[in-house]
Amino acid sequence: MTENALPNLTGAQAFQLAELFRALSDTSRVRIIAALLEGEVNVSALAELVGISESAVSHQLRTLRQMRLVRARKQGREVYYSLDDDHVVDLFQRGLDHVQHG
Amino acid sequence: MTENALPNLTGAQAFQLAELFRALSDTSRVRIIAALLEGEVNVSALAELVGISESAVSHQLRTLRQMRLVRARKQGREVYYSLDDDHVVDLFQRGLDHVQHG
Numbered sequence: 301m302t303e304n305a306l307p308n309l310t311g312a313q314a315f316q317l318a319e320l321f322r323a324l325s326d327t328s329r330v331r332i333i334a335a336l337l338e339g340e341v342n343v344s345a346l347a348e349l350v351g352i353s354e355s356a357v358s359h360q361l362r363t364l365r366q367m368r369l370v371r372a373r374k375q376g377r378e379v380y381y382s383l384d385d386d387h388v389v390d391l392f393q394r395g396l397d398h399v400q401h402g
Numbered sequence: 403m404t405e406n407a408l409p410n411l412t413g414a415q416a417f418q419l420a421e422l423f424r425a426l427s428d429t430s431r432v433r434i435i436a437a438l439l440e441g442e443v444n445v446s447a448l449a450e451l452v453g454i455s456e457s458a459v460s461h462q463l464r465t466l467r468q469m470r471l472v473r474a475r476k477q478g479r480e481v482y483y484s485l486d487d488d489h490v491v492d493l494f495q496r497g498l499d500h501v502q503h504g
Contacts, residue, residue, distance in 0.1 A: 330416045
């Protein structure tokens with residue numbers, strides 16, 4: 301079959317979608333996003349909220365930023381992280397709906 | 403930290419959410435779901451649409467059914483697959499929005 305069999309989804313889009321969902325397929329990353337639903341948080345507060353080391357949080361944040369799920373804002377010497385946009389909130393909420401209504 | 407640090411998300415829910423997103427983190431599974439957005443499809447038609455073998459489609463469908471993303475309906479000797487509910491459609495659409503507006 302050619303890519304045209306799925307007119308609404310190119311091979312590249314299917315790959316990008318799979319990568320997006322892969323970025324969310326980790327319990328620590330899910331907990332980081334859940335923490336960011338409340339608003340901006342810095343690395344040390346995230347580490348405390350999620351219950352992993354700051355270095356582990358930084359590692360996971362890199363993955364989340366690469367997929368544009370999370371963005372960073374520098375203020376003085378501190379970096380604050382937040383969800384990139386409302387798509388992320390919606391995506392996360394829809395996933396939670398599915399899990400909760402199961 | 404205790405689980406109470408994230409009042410809206412228990413440890414079990416974080417795990418289930420990560421597992422849900424993991425089920426979607428595969429290009430073939432993404433393409434199967436995209437094909438099912440149009441309606442019910444049987445395994446042989448799915449295999450043709452997605453461009454993988456029927457046995458590979460069946461394998462991926464098992465994962466998708468375990469996560470209640472896809473359901474099966476038997477009619478005579480044929481089994482038809484469809485998306486389990488509107489949450490799945492929404493979840494997929496939100497993911498696509500994120501990828502497309504990137």
